[in-house]
Amino acid sequence: MNLFKAVAIARINVVRLLRDRSGLFFIFVFPLMLVLVLGLSFGGGFAPRVGVVATDSGDLGEELVEALGGEPGEWEIQRYDDADDLRAAVRSGQLGAGLILPAGYDRRLRAGEPTTIELITPPQDTAFSIRGAVEAAVAGQATLARAAQFVSEQTDVPVSDAFETATQVQAEVPPIGVAVTSTGEAPIPASLSGFGLGAQSQLILFMFVTSMSAAGQLILSRQLGVSSRMVSTPTTLGTILVGEALGRFGIAMLQGIFIVAATALAFGVSWGDPLATAAIVILFAAVGAGAAMLVGAVARNAEQANGVGVFAGLGIAALGGAMAPPEIFPPIMDAISRITPHRWAIDGLRELAAGGGIVDALPQLGVLAAFATVLIGLATWRLRVALTR
Amino acid sequence: MRAALLIAAKDLRERLRDRTALIVAVIAPFGLAAILGTVIPSGDGSLDLRYAIADADGSPVSTAFLEGPLAGLSDAGIAEITPVDGADAARAAVDDDEADAAFLIPAGFGEASRGTAAAEIELITRADASIAGQIGQSVAEQFAAELDAVRLSVVAAVAAGGVPPDPDEIARLASSAAEASSEPPPIVVEVASTEVAEVDSRTYYAASMAIFFLFFTASFGPLSLLNERRQGTLARLVAAPIHPWAIVLGKSLGSFILGIVATGVLVVASTLILGARWGDPFGVAVLVLAAVTAASGITGLVTTLARTEQQADGLNSIVAVTLAVLGGTFIPLSQAPEILGQIGLITPHAWFLDGLDELAVPASGIGAVLLPTGVLLLIGLVTGAIGLVRARRLVVTR
Numbered sequence: 001m002n003l004f005k006a007v008a009i010a011r012i013n014v015v016r017l018l019r020d021r022s023g024l025f026f027i028f029v030f031p032l033m034l035v036l037v038l039g040l041s042f043g044g045g046f047a048p049r050v051g052v053v054a055t056d057s058g059d060l061g062e063e064l065v066e067a068l069g070g071e072p073g074e075w076e077i078q079r080y081d082d083a084d085d086l087r088a089a090v091r092s093g094q095l096g097a098g099l100i101l102p103a104g105y106d107r108r109l110r111a112g113e114p115t116t117i118e119l120i121t122p123p124q125d126t127a128f129s130i131r132g133a134v135e136a137a138v139a140g141q142a143t144l145a146r147a148a149q150f151v152s153e154q155t156d157v158p159v160s161d162a163f164e165t166a167t168q169v170q171a172e173v174p175p176i177g178v179a180v181t182s183t184g185e186a187p188i189p190a191s192l193s194g195f196g197l198g199a200q201s202q203l204i205l206f207m208f209v210t211s212m213s214a215a216g217q218l219i220l221s222r223q224l225g226v227s228s229r230m231v232s233t234p235t236t237l238g239t240i241l242v243g244e245a246l247g248r249f250g251i252a253m254l255q256g257i258f259i260v261a262a263t264a265l266a267f268g269v270s271w272g273d274p275l276a277t278a279a280i281v282i283l284f285a286a287v288g289a290g291a292a293m294l295v296g297a298v299a300r301n302a303e304q305a306n307g308v309g310v311f312a313g314l315g316i317a318a319l320g321g322a323m324a325p326p327e328i329f330p331p332i333m334d335a336i337s338r339i340t341p342h343r344w345a346i347d348g349l350r351e352l353a354a355g356g357g358i359v360d361a362l363p364q365l366g367v368l369a370a371f372a373t374v375l376i377g378l379a380t381w382r383l384r385v386a387l388t389r
Numbered sequence: 390m391r392a393a394l395l396i397a398a399k400d401l402r403e404r405l406r407d408r409t410a411l412i413v414a415v416i417a418p419f420g421l422a423a424i425l426g427t428v429i430p431s432g433d434g435s436l437d438l439r440y441a442i443a444d445a446d447g448s449p450v451s452t453a454f455l456e457g458p459l460a461g462l463s464d465a466g467i468a469e470i471t472p473v474d475g476a477d478a479a480r481a482a483v484d485d486d487e488a489d490a491a492f493l494i495p496a497g498f499g500e501a502s503r504g505t506a507a508a509e510i511e512l513i514t515r516a517d518a519s520i521a522g523q524i525g526q527s528v529a530e531q532f533a534a535e536l537d538a539v540r541l542s543v544v545a546a547v548a549a550g551g552v553p554p555d556p557d558e559i560a561r562l563a564s565s566a567a568e569a570s571s572e573p574p575p576i577v578v579e580v581a582s583t584e585v586a587e588v589d590s591r592t593y594y595a596a597s598m599a600i601f602f603l604f605f606t607a608s609f610g611p612l613s614l615l616n617e618r619r620q621g622t623l624a625r626l627v628a629a630p631i632h633p634w635a636i637v638l639g640k641s642l643g644s645f646i647l648g649i650v651a652t653g654v655l656v657v658a659s660t661l662i663l664g665a666r667w668g669d670p671f672g673v674a675v676l677v678l679a680a681v682t683a684a685s686g687i688t689g690l691v692t693t694l695a696r697t698e699q700q701a702d703g704l705n706s707i708v709a710v711t712l713a714v715l716g717g718t719f720i721p722l723s724q725a726p727e728i729l730g731q732i733g734l735i736t737p738h739a740w741f742l743d744g745l746d747e748l749a750v751p752a753s754g755i756g757a758v759l760l761p762t763g764v765l766l767l768i769g770l771v772t773g774a775i776g777l778v779r780a781r782r783l784v785v786t787r
Contacts, residue, residue: 022703030710037714041725092746093587093723094730109575116577122585128436128467129520131580132527138576139534143541145575150542150566151549166545173544174507176536178529183483186516307409311417318424323719326428333428 009243038198048096058106112159195267211288212309218296248289272352290375396639414651448499489521595659597718604709610644611692668748679765686773693779
């Protein structure tokens, strides 16, 4: 085998891809666009949004809103000035629920007048959790109002003074409370907030799809007779095969390195241990190269290869957790997703982002290496047949 | 007109023979919708929570918690409450996924809550069952706040009265404070359930994949014009006694029909096989027609901007995926910041999905989709008109 020739064949493959302007968009622009939109949409976590109208509702109104948004990661509070806007946002699904505090909420509570808060929720059961949180926060404030009412009835002190007394006393008496202890691990670790989740999934999705889209090139070379001519030159079949494989591998690597570097620089994504990240990217690029060569060897025409390759690539990505995070998959799909190399690569990246090193990702690296070996082996065998036919 | 129809029919026949068209128009969108619909939990909005409770107290107070708020959860049909024996059993139940969360009421809780000592209900939650944790916490906090109100009433009354507390007096205060807690609450939370104009997730994925791939399906016609030019068959068509408009119309009509048929097949197949609910058939039909018009118009215009088939194909793909991302077909815009939602309104994708969201409101009909339909038609007619004029020039100059 002539390594020099193999590299030349590989190089021309990469150059052909880079000459295609629209191809550049899909390699360099589109993945970042998706990471950006994903990060903007889900980067703040998956907390439901609660809209609040609290105009002129005073200190106690503010306190209530704070109490609601206080539990970290529970509800994301969004302010609205207009109750109708709020209703429209709940209706369109932008808000999980809407809360309208009456004007003068603070004054009415201190004066011992009954007050009504309006909570607008979707009809689903899931709204129950928001309703519960609102009722709990309200109950905390109602405690003071009840005590003030009681004191005023018992001692003839005006309700507003009694409210002050109750507020002072509340600080001194130990409360009856709830102590929450959490066990287990959150399905989506906090280390993946921001743009991390999207960057990991898009890396895997695009490396594979780009490899697949390069499968068509191989068929075109075969159809145009370029491959046969290469075989007729004093170049061994082995050299040609290595060159073609290296070409695919180079294309996948180019995109992989770009996405990792660009998301780290532009969006501050922390990938974790660089060596182990490189190992996953390299092995996954080999998997993509193998799959692309196999399709290129088996498919009959370039359009077929491109069509089937890209759409199969998207389908496998969806199945393997590179579109929606596998953490939210139902158990059966979670098991099925493990037949895809995507799932193993994503699991490996998750390990690293959580602070793990190359040792922690060894199982995933092993599975990816096996995928790569089998795919490249099969592809070499089929391509050898296709080229010499 | 006959010539246009003949050209359209010939193009359609050619498309249907080529399996790539079938893959792009029907199989790929259906397959992706099916996969995404299965891997992402449908979230039909019903809750089925499991709580364990270990009551080590056994006082009237803890019994009130069990028979009040907890019984309320199970009566509402959202939770199943299982009493367990002791804190360890409760923890084990949560760890072994037999319960989503567990309440522990420590011994002496009832006694402590009547005096002024600190008292706590413990709640053990599991991080991957966060809704159960949130609801459990709310329920316990609400119960604790009611106990707190009684305690605070007594202490505040003593403080306000300025008299040294006398045990009999305190007992009297406590019992009337406890009575007062059954009075109507000072703050009432009025829950108004609203309809939500949003399709369920299965329908969302079917619809978003349908509109996404529609932009590839619709590009077949305009692309074939460039193909015929390259192969020289366009020059022959022009040489025949056919009006240039007939050629352009025929080319557009072919992919227009293919787009309608493919989307129609997707609507029916996703309804029957994937359980999608598209809403009022008449409204859906009008919306699909308008969406195909918009997709045909845009792809027609984009294609005529390019010189070669490859260029046009690349440009079309770029426009299609960019509009799709901005229009919320991969990532629902309801999750995105408001600004992205507003940007989305420049895309036909967002209007199509908006229209379907409106149709998800029970008993809504064609009236609900008039605005989205109008916008889609406007986009289609404006871009389509420019595209047709440019395509005619392309035909005339070959």
